[in-house]
Amino acid sequence: MLTVNAYAAVSATAPLVPTTIQRRDLGPHDVLIEVKYAGICHSDIHHVRSEWGEVPYPLVPGHEIAGIVTEIGPAVTRHAVGDRVGVGCMVGSCGECTSCLKGEEQYCLRGNILTYGSVDRDGTITQGGYSTHVVVTEDFVVKIPQTLGLDEAAPLLCAGITTYSPLRHWGAGPGRKVAVVGLGGLGHMAVKLAHAMGAEVTVLSQSLKKIDDGLRLGADAYHATSDPDTFEKLAGTFDLIVNTVSAPLDVSAYLSLLAIDGTMVNVGAPAEPLSVNAFSLILGRRSYAGSAIGGIRETQEMLDFCGEHGLGAEIEVIPASKINDAYERVLASDVRYRFVIDTATLA
Structure with missing residues (x-):
């Protein structure tokens, strides 16, 4: 011992x-x-x-x-x-x-x-x-x-594999619009990875105080969710939303931002239950999903990808x-x- x-x-x-x-x-x-x-x-x-x-x-x-x-x-x-x-x-x-x-x-x-x-x-x-x-x-x-x-x-x-896994699984890449909710430990890696995969990346954050960081890390756009106009302006936009925050939020409001057949994935894990209005899913053939980390093989794949693209x-x-x-x-x-x-x- x-x-x-x-x-x-x-x-x-x-x-x-x-x-x-x-x-x-x-x-x-x-x-x-x-x-x-x-x-x-x-x-x-x-x-x-x-x-x-x-x-x-x-x-x-x-x-x-x-x-x-x-x-x-x-x-x-x-x-x-x-x-x-x-x-x-x-x-x-x-x-x-x-x-x-x-x-x-x-x-x-x-x-x-x-x-x-x-x-x-x-x-x-x-x-x-x-x-x-x-x-x-x-x-x-x-x-x-x-x-x-x-x-x-x-x-x-x-933080790397938790965001890499859903981005890969739900096909982030060229021609796909990806939104990242929250620009923290998970969110900043999601932005870097989605950008390196070739997706069009938008950050959705409570305020604009980190906008310069978001754009520097690879985001194409950055919006404040505290502004009600954000949800009207971006309705039906995204193919994939990766929610990285561990706090409760209005899931149905975020689901409204998905395009038809879009998916919102939770990787943040709030202690409180989250509620979903079924019509938020039904009316756009949308999906609400969760994702944990990746397996060992995918974790190695993520590290190799980050090594190739210089993504620390x-x-x-x-x-x-x-x-x-x-x-x-x-x-x-x-x-x-x-x-x-x-x-x-x-x-």
């Missing part, structure tokens, strides 16, 4: 604190990764504050992990010592159900093993990337292209001592656009 430094949540209301945790000895197919950077995702906050269900405290969050392989098990074939690698939201799945066999481990019918807060195969609780090292089976470790810095690549393991996340690197401050700033939308922890500050 390896003892490593980490930052953990000890309750739903207390600040995260420095601690030490145990990492398991390497099995035949395991990889030991020295974590260099770990992104802070809004879902980390939801989890540690028990907004999505019971939490096994103490809990080390973090599922946007970038680092270097320092040791491998004797049967590992996919990775070597010195490789630049990443770990996202999953560290295991059954590998046998129809979803897993299709490379869609995120939809494992028996339930995948999350990077933190899940029961691992050995019965222990998984602990995440706000730590100096992590041990992961090789099948759930992906390679980070040399063209991307490890710091800017870390958020791609969640827009980040602010912080020391571990600033994690609690960063949480408050995320909730206040005071980050452009992803906090990344320099895990060397945990040493």
